[in-house]
Amino acid sequence: MAELLQILVSGLSAGAIYALAAVGFTLLWQASQTINFAQGEFVMLPAFFVLAGMTIFGLPLWAAILTALVLSLVVLGAMFKKLIVEPMLPHGTLPLVIATIALGILMKESVKEFYSAQGQPFPPLFPQHVINFFGASISIQDICNLVVAFAAIISLQLFLGRTRTGRAMQATAQDPRVAEILGVDVKKMVMYTFLINGALAAIASILISPVYLAKFSNGETLGMIAFIAAIVGGFNQIKGALLGGLLIGVIDNLAAVYVSAEYRTAIPLILLIVIIMVRPQGILGTPEGRTV
Amino acid sequence: MHSDTVLSVQDINKHFGPIRAVNGVSFEVQKGEILGLIGPNGSGKSTLFNCILGQLTPTSGGVQINGKSVAGAQAHELSKLGIGRTFQQLSVFPEMTVIENIIMAGQEHKGTMLTRLFGKSDAGLTGEAEEMIRFFRLEHLRDEKAGSLSYGQQKLLDAAMAFMAGPEIVLLDEPAGGVNLTMLQYLKERLITYNREHGTTFVVIEHNMEFVMSLCTRIIVLAEGQIIAEGSPDEIRSNQQVIDAYLGG
Amino acid sequence: MTALRLLFLVAFGLALFIAPLGQGNYIIYVLCSWLIFSISAMGLNLTLGYAGQISLAQAAFMGIGAYITALLTMAGVHWIVAVFCSIGASFVIGLVLGYPALRVQHHFLAFVTLAFTTLVFLVLRNEDWLTGGSLGLVGIPRPVFGPFDTMKQLPFYYFTVVCFLITAGVMAWMLHSPWGRAFKALRENPIRANSLGLNTTRMTLLAFAIGSAMGGLAGALQAPLVQFIEPGSFTLILSLKILLMVIVGGSGYFFGPILGAGLVVLLPEMLRFTDGYYLIIYALLVLVVMIFSPHGLIGLGQKLLSSFKPREERGDLKQGAQL
Numbered sequence: 001m002a003e004l005l006q007i008l009v010s011g012l013s014a015g016a017i018y019a020l021a022a023v024g025f026t027l028l029w030q031a032s033q034t035i036n037f038a039q040g041e042f043v044m045l046p047a048f049f050v051l052a053g054m055t056i057f058g059l060p061l062w063a064a065i066l067t068a069l070v071l072s073l074v075v076l077g078a079m080f081k082k083l084i085v086e087p088m089l090p091h092g093t094l095p096l097v098i099a100t101i102a103l104g105i106l107m108k109e110s111v112k113e114f115y116s117a118q119g120q121p122f123p124p125l126f127p128q129h130v131i132n133f134f135g136a137s138i139s140i141q142d143i144c145n146l147v148v149a150f151a152a153i154i155s156l157q158l159f160l161g162r163t164r165t166g167r168a169m170q171a172t173a174q175d176p177r178v179a180e181i182l183g184v185d186v187k188k189m190v191m192y193t194f195l196i197n198g199a200l201a202a203i204a205s206i207l208i209s210p211v212y213l214a215k216f217s218n219g220e221t222l223g224m225i226a227f228i229a230a231i232v233g234g235f236n237q238i239k240g241a242l243l244g245g246l247l248i249g250v251i252d253n254l255a256a257v258y259v260s261a262e263y264r265t266a267i268p269l270i271l272l273i274v275i276i277m278v279r280p281q282g283i284l285g286t287p288e289g290r291t292v
Numbered sequence: 293m294h295s296d297t298v299l300s301v302q303d304i305n306k307h308f309g310p311i312r313a314v315n316g317v318s319f320e321v322q323k324g325e326i327l328g329l330i331g332p333n334g335s336g337k338s339t340l341f342n343c344i345l346g347q348l349t350p351t352s353g354g355v356q357i358n359g360k361s362v363a364g365a366q367a368h369e370l371s372k373l374g375i376g377r378t379f380q381q382l383s384v385f386p387e388m389t390v391i392e393n394i395i396m397a398g399q400e401h402k403g404t405m406l407t408r409l410f411g412k413s414d415a416g417l418t419g420e421a422e423e424m425i426r427f428f429r430l431e432h433l434r435d436e437k438a439g440s441l442s443y444g445q446q447k448l449l450d451a452a453m454a455f456m457a458g459p460e461i462v463l464l465d466e467p468a469g470g471v472n473l474t475m476l477q478y479l480k481e482r483l484i485t486y487n488r489e490h491g492t493t494f495v496v497i498e499h500n501m502e503f504v505m506s507l508c509t510r511i512i513v514l515a516e517g518q519i520i521a522e523g524s525p526d527e528i529r530s531n532q533q534v535i536d537a538y539l540g541g
Numbered sequence: 542m543t544a545l546r547l548l549f550l551v552a553f554g555l556a557l558f559i560a561p562l563g564q565g566n567y568i569i570y571v572l573c574s575w576l577i578f579s580i581s582a583m584g585l586n587l588t589l590g591y592a593g594q595i596s597l598a599q600a601a602f603m604g605i606g607a608y609i610t611a612l613l614t615m616a617g618v619h620w621i622v623a624v625f626c627s628i629g630a631s632f633v634i635g636l637v638l639g640y641p642a643l644r645v646q647h648h649f650l651a652f653v654t655l656a657f658t659t660l661v662f663l664v665l666r667n668e669d670w671l672t673g674g675s676l677g678l679v680g681i682p683r684p685v686f687g688p689f690d691t692m693k694q695l696p697f698y699y700f701t702v703v704c705f706l707i708t709a710g711v712m713a714w715m716l717h718s719p720w721g722r723a724f725k726a727l728r729e730n731p732i733r734a735n736s737l738g739l740n741t742t743r744m745t746l747l748a749f750a751i752g753s754a755m756g757g758l759a760g761a762l763q764a765p766l767v768q769f770i771e772p773g774s775f776t777l778i779l780s781l782k783i784l785l786m787v788i789v790g791g792s793g794y795f796f797g798p799i800l801g802a803g804l805v806v807l808l809p810e811m812l813r814f815t816d817g818y819y820l821i822i823y824a825l826l827v828l829v830v831m832i833f834s835p836h837g838l839i840g841l842g843q844k845l846l847s848s849f850k851p852r853e854e855r856g857d858l859k860q861g862a863q864l
Contacts, residue, residue: 094593113818224659265663269659368739383733384730386729400723408718410718413718457738
């Protein structure tokens, strides 16, 4: 029982971070039909912005994090949209998918060649002790990660639901043509979405790196998991991506304990294939009308 | 229901959130009719069209072809049921020649998957396709790539493709859009001739009033998602409600 | 045009037969490799260039084909039987994998095949009793056809050429049938094709399964060529390489993947001086190709060629303008 509680907490904590990446993934898809195959690398990279800021420029941790956040908005948000997505969208989604695959490789290999091929220790943001809760050892870091990730997603939900800009963004995601007629600046809303994705990736990166080390290859699994979380929960919903992320986090942690080490990585993949077979619209998703 | 009813639309509703794009529309189309579906911008005619063609799932209501419900049918299934369509935007296969485009339009209705793999390259359709080309007087363009044709010529090709499988009913989505006057006259004349020769039923969505009035035998007017008038072109022309809907916008 | 095409085909065929003469074993090995990857890339071209779907499982299908052929031939079964098992298994797995993924749109196939490639690698690595685990399988025999033994490099090359020509021939024949027209229609305007009665989902699935089967065939040739296979040879990186072959050569063109395979097989040789930057250059190359010429080198060549050719005045265009 204590063990299960322990797994549950660390699973939810990891899952909440996956959910950040999955929510960003879903937002991009809704706003601009962009399937970002480099999403995992988007989560890998900001940690290296922080590390570079600290080791190369000697910034204190908080300043390095702030710089990394700004850089993520510029590079992963604005530049990604302007340089990659915009010139390619007129050719359809296929070249864009291929381009994001290539972009992911480019980011991964560049970090490997120009920074380091070794996993880098990342300064912890939260106290690292473990408390005893009904016999289960629960790490403060896990709890804090869970809280921060949830806070980010809840404020995003509030922003989308309660503010004028947020509602305009949702209208854009639902139908850009209708949004345009209603007087929404569609281009600006799409740009906001890319910026939000950049910010979500940066938060996920900074939360997850102290747990697993910052490594160039982190994106491989993270990208896959973000996608699986988005599909499992329901591709067209933020709630779905959140649920999917939490679910995968818990399942992955359960698998680490109860499934042989050889096949641990296979569990989320099998989950993906099962979900696509039995409930392609995801757990919370609604079947989409066929597109015209 | 009339025994010659080809298409029957029953109480279709389509809501997008609070917006009621189509609000309880019902009508029937008899064999050989040329029915015009008109209405000001945003009247819901495109939405209705897409509901009939299965591109959108109606919130409620049904569509029957020859008395058979086609709810949930996909585009290729509708085609097999004898429904042809043209598109608002140009819709040909640009890198294929004119004759290849027309053969493509017929080949899926010939034989089975296997006979199409092992059978003749043209699925035995060259003769029929050339006849269709002659009907639309596109002979001189037979081996040109469809993408190199003028706008009006591509509209003709689009119609030829819709007719190739010998459909019972063809839905034409703004056939007059962007076509110049001479071509328009020609297109209209060809459609009427085809209708007389083959008894094919047409449903036409159109903005161009002149074109609809001279092409159609019966007209339905939509405004704000509902039918506000129905009748012969002459009746519609003098209907005060219709005039108000268009002018009052 | 047709005469020119015929001349080109004859020259290409002759070149295939002359190419290895007087060359060392390594060059012949590279040539075999090129032909085998051409087969695999032609298969992916069907999925990508015609059906417009991205498969990242081509390496996994090559792996499946290679392992099936290796295990069967090592157990004494003739290669001819083994190759049909490889092709059949890849085709069926392609259908089973593609069916659920293609029911949903949005390029799900890319992710499903990505997951599948990882799964296949895990199975190949973990099921030692069958696959030899990470040590792989050693001593795969090369096929013997009566008096014709492919044990030596040169006979094996000609054996590969024959397999390549048969595959290319079957592919050309299929593309010439109504299926080929349907594949083209699928690529150029799937919505219109659907409205004309083409079951686009089924056709896409078939393109993927046939493309996967060709991956299986390539694997069945790869196994006796290298005579040693291990799980690490069939990972995502190989899938990406095959994807690059199709894209750089020109997706949707018959000869695109063949040209692309030649370039990519030779690329590591050319980029040897770049050391670890190989993948960075690879990624930049793909981005540049995608931004400037989504149709690859053959597409670029055609564009250049047609811009040099004087445009003939077409009377009908003027006539059309009046219509």
